[in-house]
Amino acid sequence: MNNNNASTIRLSRSVLGDEEKNAVMRVLDKGFLGMGSEVQAFEQELATFIGTDRPVHCVNTGTSALHLAVEALGIGPGDEVLVPSITYVASFQAVAATGATAVACDVRSDSVYLDVEDAARRVTPRTRAIMPVHYASNVAGVEDVYHLARAKGLRVIEDAAHAFGCRRGNEMVGSTGDIVCFSFDGIKNITSGEGGAVVTGDADIAQYVATARLLGVENDTQKRFSGERSWVFDVLHQGHRHHMSDIMAAIGRAQLKKIEHFGATRRELATGYAAAFGQVEGLTLFDFDYSSSIPHIFPLRVRNGKRDGLMDHLRASGIQCGLHYGPNHLLSYFKTEYALPTAEKLGRELISLPLHPMVSLDDQQRVVTAVQDYLHRHD
Numbered sequence: 001m002n003n004n005n006a007s008t009i010r011l012s013r014s015v016l017g018d019e020e021k022n023a024v025m026r027v028l029d030k031g032f033l034g035m036g037s038e039v040q041a042f043e044q045e046l047a048t049f050i051g052t053d054r055p056v057h058c059v060n061t062g063t064s065a066l067h068l069a070v071e072a073l074g075i076g077p078g079d080e081v082l083v084p085s086i087t088y089v090a091s092f093q094a095v096a097a098t099g100a101t102a103v104a105c106d107v108r109s110d111s112v113y114l115d116v117e118d119a120a121r122r123v124t125p126r127t128r129a130i131m132p133v134h135y136a137s138n139v140a141g142v143e144d145v146y147h148l149a150r151a152k153g154l155r156v157i158e159d160a161a162h163a164f165g166c167r168r169g170n171e172m173v174g175s176t177g178d179i180v181c182f183s184f185d186g187i188k189n190i191t192s193g194e195g196g197a198v199v200t201g202d203a204d205i206a207q208y209v210a211t212a213r214l215l216g217v218e219n220d221t222q223k224r225f226s227g228e229r230s231w232v233f234d235v236l237h238q239g240h241r242h243h244m245s246d247i248m249a250a251i252g253r254a255q256l257k258k259i260e261h262f263g264a265t266r267r268e269l270a271t272g273y274a275a276a277f278g279q280v281e282g283l284t285l286f287d288f289d290y291s292s293s294i295p296h297i298f299p300l301r302v303r304n305g306k307r308d309g310l311m312d313h314l315r316a317s318g319i320q321c322g323l324h325y326g327p328n329h330l331l332s333y334f335k336t337e338y339a340l341p342t343a344e345k346l347g348r349e350l351i352s353l354p355l356h357p358m359v360s361l362d363d364q365q366r367v368v369t370a371v372q373d374y375l376h377r378h379d
């Protein structure tokens, strides 16, 4: 049973108010819905928030951001990109969309981050890039990835879909690193309805992304930002309809103003779960530092084969839960001939608990009690 009435505690949700509604109305009243001044303003505000001089290029989804990043590197058929098996299938599909192969790697049991030793073993002459995923907004582990990339001459595309607003040391995610891709889909740390962004210090890659998001039409971004469009133009490479619209950007701009509040509530909830479950027999928490992140999800491990039973119990109690994520290398389309033991074990143990700014402390107590009740009864 999957209760979904008023008292259901949702796993995740968009949190929108009058600010977003008014922002959308502002765009509708202008009579121009495509990519224009709102996208330009959102990109500037994102760069200011991240604290970077690098250009930020907004696109229509996080998947498009990853796809353009891979394509911009000239990666295609015959090339390989190393990807952790535990991630949203978007990471794999973004690589596959270029014709390249996403090579599934194992993950670390303490953080679900890419296992760099396993990744190193999978490097071949065809390997071009590594795509680490900042799983559950945790970036500890990325330094090891850059170390491997430097040693093997590989590019790095950070899948930072979970990590908007997070810090890597003293720097915001996006202000450093090779190519960083964000998602602003409906349930992320901020949303623009759907949406994403690419940030890189590599001027050639940035230029490619800017153009390829608009069907490859040369110099179209600047024209559209000033309310014009290109009629006579050249196209030098593959392009897509991957750009963001002004409606999306207007929602994103309103959301960005709320990020301090969103971050504080998400951190409070994640810290609360960690305190409640730290010593509970049968559960294992991940080693995450919530002080530097805005936690997008709260995953944990349920040991001793009790994960599926706990999920059923929570659903029957009106509490939604999730699985971030089943291993991608077990999916038919991405099946490997080799095993990835940690990813497979985590695929049987992971559960995610409700985490979004509208989960109240009372809701959270209901979740904690339901988890504890189930585990006591199945000791």
Ligand SMILES: Cc1ncc(COP(=O)(O)O)c(C=O)c1O
Pocket (backbone or CB within 6 Å): 061, 062, 063, 064, 087, 088, 090, 091, 133, 159, 161, 162, 183, 184, 185, 194, 195, 196
């Ligand atoms: C780890 C990860 N990568 C990529 C994506 C893709 O982002 P989007 O849904 O905006 O296409 C997501 C979104 O759910 C994600 O969680």
